[in-house]
Amino acid sequence: MAHSQELIYKAILDGEEEVVTEHVNLAIQQGISASRLLNETLIPAMTEVGDLFEKGEYFVPEMLIAARAMKAGLFILKPLLVEAKADSLGKVAIGTVKGDLHDIGKNLVAIMLEGAGFEVLDLGIDVPAEKFIQVVQEDHVDIIAMSALLTTTMANIEITLRMMQEQGVRDRVKIMVGGAPLTRDYAESIGADGFAADASQAAKEAVSLMSR
Numbered sequence: 001m002a003h004s005q006e007l008i009y010k011a012i013l014d015g016e017e018e019v020v021t022e023h024v025n026l027a028i029q030q031g032i033s034a035s036r037l038l039n040e041t042l043i044p045a046m047t048e049v050g051d052l053f054e055k056g057e058y059f060v061p062e063m064l065i066a067a068r069a070m071k072a073g074l075f076i077l078k079p080l081l082v083e084a085k086a087d088s089l090g091k092v093a094i095g096t097v098k099g100d101l102h103d104i105g106k107n108l109v110a111i112m113l114e115g116a117g118f119e120v121l122d123l124g125i126d127v128p129a130e131k132f133i134q135v136v137q138e139d140h141v142d143i144i145a146m147s148a149l150l151t152t153t154m155a156n157i158e159i160t161l162r163m164m165q166e167q168g169v170r171d172r173v174k175i176m177v178g179g180a181p182l183t184r185d186y187a188e189s190i191g192a193d194g195f196a197a198d199a200s201q202a203a204k205e206a207v208s209l210m211s212r
Contacts, residue, residue: 001041002027002032004026004027004030005027005037005041008020008024008027008037008041008045008073009041009045011023011069012041012042012066012070012073013045013048013049013052013066014066014069015062015068017068017069017072020070021076024037024072024076024077025076028076028080033080034077034080034081035081037073037077038074038077038081039117041073042073042077043115043117045066045070046066046067046115046116046203047116049062049063049066049067049070049200050063050112050199050200050201050203050204051200053200054198054200054201060108063108063200064104067108067111067112067115067199068111070111071111071114074115088118089116089117089118089206089207089210090118090119090143090206091118091121091139091140091141091142092113092118092119092120092121092141092142092143092145092176092206093120093123093132093136093139093141093145094106094109094110094113094122094123094144094145094146094147095122095124095125095127095132095147096124096125096126096146096148097146097147097148097153097156097157097160098126098127098129098153098156099126099150099152099153099156100125100147100148100150100156101125101126102125102150102179103124103125105147105149105178105179105180105199106122106147108199109145109196109199109202109203110122111199112199112200112203113145113202113203113206115203116203116204116206118203118206121135121139121141123135127146129159129160129164130163132144132146132160132164133160133164133167136164136169136172136173141173142173142174142209143173143174143175143176143206143209143210144174144175144176145178145202145206146160146177146178147177147178148181149179149180149181150181151181154179154181154186157177157190157192158190161190161191174193174210174212175193176193176202176205176206176209177190177195177196178198178201178202182195193212194206194209
């Protein structure tokens with residue numbers, strides 16, 4: 001790994017946005033390709049952030065700061081990756097279900113998914129079933145990621161799945177669910193394909209869903 005890449009890696013772990021921006025630009029000037037920076041530096045750094053979070057060494061604030069720093073690097077790389085037609089792992093549409101206005105967890109999952117190499121379509125909060133169905137029909141997504149942070153809005157995940165079945169689009173897409181009140185058992189009982197307890201798990205689960 002080139003010196004500038006090591007500095008970017010460490011700056012992501014430390015959540016230093018400006019350092020990431022400066023050294024990503026420098027690395028590109030030095031002739032390091034955008035896809036190499038993404039695959040050798042940004043993604044591994046976010047993977048380590050996820051591991052530190054799972055070990056209890058990082059908490060949500062550290063994870064958010066690191067994710068923001070990674071996103072600053074991704075912002076510079078994105079136009080270059082599009083030019084180079086970097087293969088994305090797949091396309092994920094993510095949203096918090098109808099009635100639920102929580103977005104910190106969803107935003108973090110979206111950043112971790114981008115960091116893992118997915119193209120992410122963020123549908124926002126309070127997303128009705130019809131919107132998820134429309135996205136499957138029109139945007140050719142590989143995965144729908146739904147989150148619910150309240151026990152009262154969990155039912156809307158089930159309703160969305162049922163409506164997708166009725167509209168005949170359920171089998172076109174993998175469904176991943178998450179959020180504080182959800183469990184893997186619940187996810188399996190409603191017929192979801194994947195479950196993630198937190199943002200770092202979500203990226204791993206999405207990668208695994210793409211290979212199934």
